[in-house]
Amino acid sequence: MTTPEELLNRTSNFGRIALVATEGAVEMAKMVDDYLRSWTDDSSRTYLVSSQCPRFSSGDAKGMINETIRGRDMYIFVDVGNYGCTYDLFGYKNHMSPDDHYQDLKRLIQAAGGKAHRISVIMPILYGGRQHKRNFRESLDSACMLQELHSMGVTNLITFDAHAPMIENAVPLMGFDNIIPYYQILKKLKRTFKDLDYSKERFMVISPDEGAMQRNMYYSSVLGVDMGMFYKRRDYSVMVNGHNPIVAHEYLGAPVNGKDIFITDDIISSGESMLDIAYEMKKKNARDIYCYATYGLFTNGLEKFDKAYEDGVIKGVLGTNLTYRSPELSKRQWFYEVDISKYVSYLVAALNGDISISDIIDPKTKIAALLKE
Template identity: 25%
Template structure:
């Protein structure tokens, strides 16, 4: 087996390799003066089971450039005789547009899937995508991981034994919230209530005020796949506060945050918990309300199981 991590993802890659008790395999990434680049493995990949880790978010490179570098490196490995190449993309960009909502809209999730297939990618591994059904339809050979079991201890730490309600900031996220509900109930033996806020977005204008569920006097955990500007989290937190929530905690897998993100300053949100799936654009300790859960153990175990032919289902749904 070979494990590579491209520049910008090497910190997470090193953490994954450490969990696997191996070292990252060396590679070269060379920049040309006109902005082009090349990359190549510095060890033989012929006949090897190759895993390439690269998350598709993080300064200074754009998601598009990160994707292109990952595709080029995968193609290089296949051209040099790799038996199998798996792309490990903790955050998979361009998944927001998974259907046509307006005339002539792009469906970028499908286009990205076609690009991975075109360069010979055998499998794409990622964590918590925007729309599970659309992802599974677009990516024919994929492994979708989830952070729900890793989030359970943090939730227990935040809410203790009091009444807790899990909240989805929109209708599309209710499946994600139910998965966390199942994980929490299985591990803690505690029943958890659910709530949801209506949300419609058009031309970056968000509407919808229907709130389903009872959060009065409860500790609330709002769950989403990502936090970018933070507007969705703040909108949901305010709705929960207006309905009598005692504490409000925001939780998301992918922290596409900048220091300008609204959620970092909103008084309605007590804490924010994210995973290490993307590198933060600021120091972790810059904001006291922000906590980061390491996703390296999940990725390391998934890679080991995929290499050995083990069960990913058992990883995501551990037996009590």
């Protein structure tokens, strides 16, 4: 496999990367820039491009790119889940919503004025990704977003652990890479909890619902352990906050008695489903329970997870730095952050060098080496 150093020091592509970040994604863009610079012969060169989206007090805004991007490969970072960003609106402090972040992304694309060589968008948590199907007269925001970006000249979009991967059908002529950082997750789990036994007799993977089956099947396959799953029994006669409420979680699978459990999903929103499953596993005499979600949103606060940790129901919760983490979350003893910035840097280097990213996306060789450590 070609190393990132070899990719970035090629004369045909060296120096042509332009990293542009919306307000909520500056942290990740800076970390990627640090990696790219460390892989080149001239570490003093930065790939970050100065940009901003200033706002008027009425809430209107504009996108500005403060240096040339003509002929460069532009990678725009956007975190639509970063509610920690604020702006003044008629004297009030307003938190940025996914809509605000998406509009800023479009403003920066417009500011480029068609002068960039290629435009790629790195949007880890997909805008509108949870509204992926139409049951009634409902909008399809994510599909509409993808088609709009394609029409604006975006050539490729990189997302991580999309809630509904089949959304790529909305833009069959645009590059769409949906990536799950399997290796980074298992590395964090293995090196944080060093006493874990990954044998089939002591370890098991649990899918929290039908939608998470594919990622959990991968884990169970590379680890060589059994997998169980829950399915959500819903009350379809009632609608609460736009969806049918969950009546119960029903378990299907092998006995979990005495086994360590790894529960993985794409998003922890309120976290109620994840905790319901953890409590149910404890009732079935599971040993230690480890949870993972690519995006730890915790929209209803952290108190229920605090209690579950104090009661010994969960051993730890892993989450990535692909979206905003509140300062309160980062301080929790039960939360372990999985750094994905180096992985994103590999992807940028490979795309810039027109190299296949198949080996980067499928890490089974690296996982096998990790398990032999």
